[in-house]
Amino acid sequence: MSSENGKRLLETDAGGLNFEATELTLGLPGEPRVTSDGGAKLGSKRGFSETVDLKLGDNNREVKLGHSLQEAAKSPVSKTQVVGWPPVRGFAKRGKKSCKYVKVAVDGAPYLRKVDLEIYNSYQQLLTSLEDMFSCFTIRNYLNEKKIDQVNGIEYMPTYEDKDGDWMLVGDVPWQMFVESCKRLRLMKSSEAVGLGLTTGPKYSSTN
Amino acid sequence: MHKKMAFSFPDEVLEHVFSFIQSDKDRNAVSMVCKSWYEIERWCRRKVFVGNCYAVSPKMVIRRFPEFRSIELKGKPHFADFNLVPDGWGGYVSPWIEEMAGAYPWLEEIRLKRMVVTDESLELIAKSFKNFKVLVLSSCEGFSTDGLAVIAASCKNLKELDLRDCEVDDLSAHWLSHFPETYTSLVSLNISCLGSDEASFSALERLVGRCTNLKTLQLNRAVPLDKIANILRHAPQLVEFGTGTYTADVRPDVYSDLAGVFSSCKELKSLSGFWDVVPDYLPAIYPVCSKLTSLNLSYATIQSPDLIKLVSHCPNLQRLLVLDYIEDSGLEVLASSCKDLQELRVFPSDPFGAEPNVSLTEQGLVAVSLGCPKLQSVLYFCRRMSNEALVTIARNRPNFTRFRLCIIEPKTADYLTLEPLDVGFGAIVQYCKDLKRLSLSGLLTDRVFEYIGTYAKKLEMLSVAFAGDSDLGLHHVLSGCESLRKLEIRDCPFGDKALLANAAKLETMRSLWMSSCAVSFAACKLLGQKMPRLNVEVIDERGPPDSRPENCPVDKLYIYRSIAGPRFDMPPFVWTMDEDSGLRLS
Numbered sequence: 001m002s003s004e005n006g007k008r009l010l011e012t013d014a015g016g017l018n019f020e021a022t023e024l025t026l027g028l029p030g031e032p033r034v035t036s037d038g039g040a041k042l043g044s045k046r047g048f049s050e051t052v053d054l055k056l057g058d059n060n061r062e063v064k065l066g067h068s069l070q071e072a073a074k075s076p077v078s079k080t081q082v083v084g085w086p087p088v089r090g091f092a093k094r095g096k097k098s099c100k101y102v103k104v105a106v107d108g109a110p111y112l113r114k115v116d117l118e119i120y121n122s123y124q125q126l127l128t129s130l131e132d133m134f135s136c137f138t139i140r141n142y143l144n145e146k147k148i149d150q151v152n153g154i155e156y157m158p159t160y161e162d163k164d165g166d167w168m169l170v171g172d173v174p175w176q177m178f179v180e181s182c183k184r185l186r187l188m189k190s191s192e193a194v195g196l197g198l199t200t201g202p203k204y205s206s207t208n
Numbered sequence: 209m210h211k212k213m214a215f216s217f218p219d220e221v222l223e224h225v226f227s228f229i230q231s232d233k234d235r236n237a238v239s240m241v242c243k244s245w246y247e248i249e250r251w252c253r254r255k256v257f258v259g260n261c262y263a264v265s266p267k268m269v270i271r272r273f274p275e276f277r278s279i280e281l282k283g284k285p286h287f288a289d290f291n292l293v294p295d296g297w298g299g300y301v302s303p304w305i306e307e308m309a310g311a312y313p314w315l316e317e318i319r320l321k322r323m324v325v326t327d328e329s330l331e332l333i334a335k336s337f338k339n340f341k342v343l344v345l346s347s348c349e350g351f352s353t354d355g356l357a358v359i360a361a362s363c364k365n366l367k368e369l370d371l372r373d374c375e376v377d378d379l380s381a382h383w384l385s386h387f388p389e390t391y392t393s394l395v396s397l398n399i400s401c402l403g404s405d406e407a408s409f410s411a412l413e414r415l416v417g418r419c420t421n422l423k424t425l426q427l428n429r430a431v432p433l434d435k436i437a438n439i440l441r442h443a444p445q446l447v448e449f450g451t452g453t454y455t456a457d458v459r460p461d462v463y464s465d466l467a468g469v470f471s472s473c474k475e476l477k478s479l480s481g482f483w484d485v486v487p488d489y490l491p492a493i494y495p496v497c498s499k500l501t502s503l504n505l506s507y508a509t510i511q512s513p514d515l516i517k518l519v520s521h522c523p524n525l526q527r528l529l530v531l532d533y534i535e536d537s538g539l540e541v542l543a544s545s546c547k548d549l550q551e552l553r554v555f556p557s558d559p560f561g562a563e564p565n566v567s568l569t570e571q572g573l574v575a576v577s578l579g580c581p582k583l584q585s586v587l588y589f590c591r592r593m594s595n596e597a598l599v600t601i602a603r604n605r606p607n608f609t610r611f612r613l614c615i616i617e618p619k620t621a622d623y624l625t626l627e628p629l630d631v632g633f634g635a636i637v638q639y640c641k642d643l644k645r646l647s648l649s650g651l652l653t654d655r656v657f658e659y660i661g662t663y664a665k666k667l668e669m670l671s672v673a674f675a676g677d678s679d680l681g682l683h684h685v686l687s688g689c690e691s692l693r694k695l696e697i698r699d700c701p702f703g704d705k706a707l708l709a710n711a712a713k714l715e716t717m718r719s720l721w722m723s724s725c726a727v728s729f730a731a732c733k734l735l736g737q738k739m740p741r742l743n744v745e746v747i748d749e750r751g752p753p754d755s756r757p758e759n760c761p762v763d764k765l766y767i768y769r770s771i772a773g774p775r776f777d778m779p780p781f782v783w784t785m786d787e788d789s790g791l792r793l794s
Contacts, residue, residue: 084290084698085673086559086589086616089373103295109749110781111294119560 083113083133104130106156106187117179123171127158130187155190216244223252232257251275258282259718261299261323262743265772266307278317278342279308285721285766286671287696288322289347292723292764294747296779298324303777305329309336317342324348330355334362342368352377353402360386370398370424378403381430385411389418396424400450400481403428409435417442423475426450429483434462440469449473451481454508458488471495480504480529487514497521501548504529506555512538512566520545526582527551532568532589539572543579552576553587559616570597573613577604585610592623593650598632602639611636612647618674618699621651628652634659637667644691647671657681661688669694679706686710696721703761704731711735714742719768723747727765730758735767736785743770744785745778753783 103112113133120126158170162181170178170185217225226249229235239249255278256269269279283299301323308315315337325348333340340363345351353376359366360383385408387394394415409431416422422443431439431452440446456462466489470476476496485508500522505515506529515534519525525546532554534542542549554572558565570593576583577600584607593615602608622629629650637643637660644666648656652675660667661684668691676682683706685695695717703726714720714735729746732753736744746753747764774784 082618084287084292085618086556086614087290087671087673088556088559088589089289110751111296111749111779113294114291 102160102182102184104133104185104187107189107192115185117182122175123178127170130158130185156187157190158185159188160185219248222248226252230255254278255317256280260768260770261301261304262772262775263718263768263770266304268772270307270311274311275314276312277315278319279304279315280319280321281323282321283323285322285696285719286694287698287721287723292698292721294749294779294781297747297782298775298777298779300324300777302326302329302332305332305336309333313337314339316340317344319344319346320348321346322348324350325355327351327355327358331358334358337363339365341365344368344370345372345374346370347373349375353379353381353383357383357386360384360391361388364388364391365393366391367393368396369394370396371401372398372426374401376402381408382411384408384415387411387415389414391415392418393421394419395421396448397422398424398426398450399428400426401428403430413438413442419443420445422446424448426480427452429453429481432456433466433489437462437465437469440473444469444472445475446473447475448478448480448502449476450479450504452483454482454485454489456486456489458486463489463492467492467495476500478502478504482508485510490514490518493518494521498523500525502527506531506553509533509557516541522546524548529553529555531555531557532566533557534572535567536569536572536575537567539568540575540579543575547580548582549576549580550582551585552580552583554589555587556589556616559589564591570594573597574600574604577601582607584608587612587614587647589614589616591616592620593629593632594622594624595627595629595632595635596622596624598629599635602632602635606639606641608636608640609642610645611640611643612645612671613649614647615649618649619651620649628655630656630659634663637662637664642666645669648675649673653677654681654684657684661685664689666691668692670696672697672700674699676700676702679703682706683709686713692716693718695719697723697725699724701726704728707731708734711739711742714767715739715769717769719766721764721766723764725765726761728759729753729756729762732762732765732785733758737787740787741769741771743768743774746783746785747781748783749781 101114101116103114105112115126115129115133117126120129159167160170160178160182161167161184163183167186173181216222222245226235226238229238232255235249235253239246250272251274253273254276256273256276257280258264258269259282261281261283281301281304283301284293284297287293288297299322301320309332313336316339318333318340319342323345325345330351333343343359343363343366348371351374356369356371356376359369381402412427412431413435416425416439423446425439425443425446426448427436427439427450429452433452433454433456436451440449470493473496477499479493479496479500479502482505485505487510490510497518498521501524503518503522503525505518508515508531511533512535515530516538519528519534519538519542523545526548527550528542528546530538530553534554539554542552554568568590570590573586573588573590574597576586583605586608587610590613593613621627622632630653633646633648633652633656637646641663643664646660646664646667646669648671654677657676657680660670664670667689670685670689670692672695679702681700682697682702685692686706687710692713697720700722702722707722707727708731732744732746735742745766745768746762747766748762750756750763753760753762774786778784
């Protein structure tokens with residue numbers, strides 16, 4: 001069956017373009033886009049007390065996890081979010097007191113995304129989710145003060161605009177307070193953030 | 209003209225005959241019979257439907273149909289509902305409003321879906337169309353309550369204002385008071401999407417009070433329970449009602465007031481809303497339950513026992529939207545109580561949780577498929593499925609027209625046999641010969657697509673995610689599904705071969721969406737070059753596709769047929785492949 005169909009595919013159909021003449025190949029650079037163990041990756045739980053390496057290379061969507069993952073967090077963990085899956089619309093509005101959609105802009109990325117802050121329980125969850133969404137970029141995780149390898153990219157600092165219109169560093173205030181006051185997020189290039197004087201505070205060490 | 213008419217009816221007679229033909233498909237067929245019928249039909253078409261706003265230009269529509277009164281436009285692809293289409297992609301209604309404002313002072317109805325609507329457009333509508341009657345904005349965004357205020361103030365003949373699932377910049381609830389005191393023609397109002405905390409209840413009450421023809425009223429979450437009684441008292445003639453937040457401290461006086469008012473609503477057939485519902489107040493609606501045909505509890509976070517009690521009171525239910533709190537046990541009760549059920553949607557209460565939080569499995573769906581002989585439309589979220597269950601469901605219910613199953617974890621196998629769910633979905637398409645819409649999930653190989661291509665001859669819309677092994681899968685669908693109009697695919701290993709081999713098929717469809725698949729930039733260019741009546745749009749956040757090797761897969765691809773040519777309102781992350789792209793970019 002499959003060989004017959006395979007033959008049909010390569011013939012010049014009245015309805016098709018002669019594929020062989022185009023000499024296109026399906027070879028993909030780097031890793032395949034769709035991981036065959038997609039299920040396993042999506043189902044893995046993360047420990048938040050682990051040091052999570054936030055750096056992601058170009059096509060490498062795998063996040064390196066600490067060894068003690070299995071003994072990880074006691075608190076219930078939300079799944080790693082795949083964008084748009086499961087396909088529920090405005091889920092946050094169902095059965096929740098409020099939904100808090102904020103736009104996320106990344107310096108240098110041509111378009112915005114929206115996240116619902118209400119579905120996260122901590123900064124770590126939020127940052128991890130942002131990483132997945134903007135996998136080409138490296139987001140600095142101030143939480144563990146780890147210096148991140150700059151081999152593949154520029155560092156980004158998660159900042160947000162609060163109710164008063166001020167731009168603040170993500171992580172300075174308790175999580176709930178942040179959720180309430182955050183109007184939108186911006187992953188700012190670290191160099192710019194320095195210029196704006198956002199690199200103050202004992203928790204954060206400047207990369208310069 | 210008269211010579212030809214000698215053996216035919218006069219125009220007026222034909223026009224009269226055509227006036228009984230309402231459906232677009234039929235009108236399109238009529239217009240193809242001969243030139244004179246085309247002419248007559250185009251002058252008397254009153255309702256125009258444009259399924260993809262970029263398939264045709266406003267000028268073209270206006271040129272062909274000089275006297276339409278009602279227009280329906282759709283913009284963004286369906287996957288925009290799940291954040292897969294970046295902000296700014298397109299779907300702007302302003303060019304349409306601007307063209308129509310000049311040409312059609314008598315336009316009465318505008319219905320938009322997934323489009324970007326600005327306050328300026330709303331103002332233009334309010335100013336330009338003196339007899340404007342119906343504004344339905346479904347899943348639209350880009351406007352604020354300021355724009356609504358202008359509509360309220362200016363459209364004296366407005367009958368319907370429906371903002372279902374819109375994202376509205378809620379600047380102030382006072383827009384409602386812009387309806388003049390003399391305004392009484394409202395028949396339908398849906399503001400369930402609005403969020404504002406401070407709501408002008410008195411303005412709302414007065415509006416409801418003076419609009420005695422009001423049949424549909426869907427409030428937003430901000431309207432508290434104790435205000436509902438007053439509002440309903442002013443409108444006992446309502447047929448469809450959506451509550452606001454359905455929670456309050458349990459007080460007998462509030463309860464009996466509410467129950468009393470519901471009893472006086474003799475025409476009520478449909479209920480929705482129920483945010484934050486408190487079970488103690490649910491029995492207040494029992495007086496209307498026996499007449500209810502539609503019940504939307506998709507925001508109601510109540511548990512199975514309360515849901516069961518409620519559903520048992522509604523023997524005439526035809527449509528139920530509910531959270532998975534209903535569980536298998538609740539669905540079994542539904543199956544035995546609601547023999548008229550035609551549509552069921554079960555939503556996940558905790559879609560992002562790693563573990564199941566409720567006891568809802570494939571058994572609930574099996575029970576409903578067995579017990580409800582008229583069931584034709586299903587949307588079901590669950591965490592496990594088996595081929596056996598799907599085959600049973602298919603055999604029980606060959607009359608399905610819409611079957612959308614979402615197994616929450618991608619690539620989940622049959623939980624009994626650990627095999628792919630190919631055979632199960634194969635049974636669905638084999639038994640349900642009238643199936644028009646299908647959404648797949650779970651572990652699926654190319655085989656399921658072979659079944660679909662072989663059997664799903666009436667299928668018009670197919671949604672695929674995390675499925676298939678190779679291009680063969682896509683080839684089966686494109687070559688076999690004769691009625692296919694819309695195909696949306698994400699995260700599947702489908703590449704160039706099937707797409708290019710079936711290029712002509714794409715012109716017979718409204719659109720194809722493919723994201724996170726394996727279609728190369730080179731193939732997109734080729735398609736765009738060779739198929740001038742297709743717009744091939746590459747959406748990529750990583751920057752211009754020609755900055756990477758040609759065989760690199762594109763991030764997102766949206767292909768749609770169009771007689772308007774490439775559009776010019778694209779944002780920087782969208783590229784249209786056209787005839788020149790091969791020459792320019794190579």
